[in-house]
Amino acid sequence: MTTGKPQERAYATAEEIGEAVESLTGAELGRIHRAAQYAMFGTEYTNPLELLGEAVLRTLEGVGVKKGRHWPKDVNFVAYIIRAMQSIADGSSDSIVQSQTVHIETMAGAGGDAELSLAQEGFSSPDVVEQAFEVEETTERQARAVADAALIEAHFAGDEEVQFLIMGDKDGMKPDEIRAVSGMDQTAYDTARRRFRRGLNTLMPGRNKS
Amino acid sequence: MKQSKESKEIGFIRARALDDLTNTNDEEIRNEYLEAGQDMAAVAKQTQDKLREVVAAGMRAKLASAKAAAKASAASQPANMTRPMMDRLKEIVAEAFLREPKVAMAFRDGKKQTDEDLATIYDDLVKMGIIKPEDHGN
Numbered sequence: 001m002t003t004g005k006p007q008e009r010a011y012a013t014a015e016e017i018g019e020a021v022e023s024l025t026g027a028e029l030g031r032i033h034r035a036a037q038y039a040m041f042g043t044e045y046t047n048p049l050e051l052l053g054e055a056v057l058r059t060l061e062g063v064g065v066k067k068g069r070h071w072p073k074d075v076n077f078v079a080y081i082i083r084a085m086q087s088i089a090d091g092s093s094d095s096i097v098q099s100q101t102v103h104i105e106t107m108a109g110a111g112g113d114a115e116l117s118l119a120q121e122g123f124s125s126p127d128v129v130e131q132a133f134e135v136e137e138t139t140e141r142q143a144r145a146v147a148d149a150a151l152i153e154a155h156f157a158g159d160e161e162v163q164f165l166i167m168g169d170k171d172g173m174k175p176d177e178i179r180a181v182s183g184m185d186q187t188a189y190d191t192a193r194r195r196f197r198r199g200l201n202t203l204m205p206g207r208n209k210s
Numbered sequence: 211m212k213q214s215k216e217s218k219e220i221g222f223i224r225a226r227a228l229d230d231l232t233n234t235n236d237e238e239i240r241n242e243y244l245e246a247g248q249d250m251a252a253v254a255k256q257t258q259d260k261l262r263e264v265v266a267a268g269m270r271a272k273l274a275s276a277k278a279a280a281k282a283s284a285a286s287q288p289a290n291m292t293r294p295m296m297d298r299l300k301e302i303v304a305e306a307f308l309r310e311p312k313v314a315m316a317f318r319d320g321k322k323q324t325d326e327d328l329a330t331i332y333d334d335l336v337k338m339g340i341i342k343p344e345d346h347g348n
Contacts, residue, residue: 027236029254038227042220049260060268145216170219
């Protein structure tokens with residue numbers, strides 16, 4: 001277990017961010033767009049590209065300054081930008097200072113170094129954000145969270161297995177816990193997961209799809 | 211204010227969907243676009259265009275801010291080039307001291323001042339706004 005200060009790491013310059021954007025493949029861009037769609041649920045954003053643009057802008061603003069978001073160069077750009085969008089969607093602070101390495105390691109989980117790097121930058125899952133920070137929430141965001149959760153539930157109302165997933169996800173349950181509660185085996189669980197995600201692909205509540 | 215229960219729940223759903231996406235390979239993602247009747251190439255182009263637009267705007271903003279900082283720094287440090295000739299400079303400083311005796315007292319310490327000292331005093335008086343170079347044709 002690491003208990004000392006996080007190591008100094010190299011962050012990308014604005015030019016390197018530009019180069020990363022230029023070198024993205026079609027598959028990576030398709031993945032990023034899809035991620036932006038998922039990350040947008042429950043937020044005030046009305047267009048996935050708006051959220052993506054915000055993540056890149058904040059990263060550029062963070063170049064050369066202590067405050068803000070930084071892309072650690074040892075992390076793949078696609079992984080970084082997806083986590084940046086998630087973090088913005090979660091409403092976590094721009095200038096998170098993690099003082100408790102235990103939290104970082106909890107967040108890093110089994111994902112390895114890239115996850116640890118992102119965690120050290122303040123990218124984290126909402127439960128840990130909840131533990132560590134007081135999150136400010138706008139009324140608009142709260143209303144959007146209620147509306148989008150209702151929409152997702154309504155969309156999958158006829159699919160009992162996916163309903164188990166949603167219930168489990170909402171409670172922060174782990175996959176094996178959801179399987180135990182629902183009685184699904186691994187194959188049924190994986191298939192339901194795919195159905196759920198593909199269903200989300202078609203759900204864009206009152207939003208511009210571009 | 212803490213996150214509401216609903217925001218927390220949708221946050222978990224987002225996190226799980228993104229984790230699932232991480233575990234989905236490129237081929238599957240491509241197929242999903244096809245199934246949904248979406249043109250992945252067009253989406254990819256739109257996405258890259260947006261990214262380029264944001265990067266270009268971010269670069270422009272950084273450049274503008276660097277230019278503004280350089281301009282502010284140049285304005286606060288008058289260069290030798292903007293100073294008048296030494297004889298004229300002495301007259302201007304003397305006039306300023308006549309107008310502002312308290313300032314004169316603060317700058318004079320009883321020693322004889324060299325041309326270099328006077329040039330520095332001139333710069334300081336410009337910075338303080340007591341001497342306005344534009345009033346003297348500089």
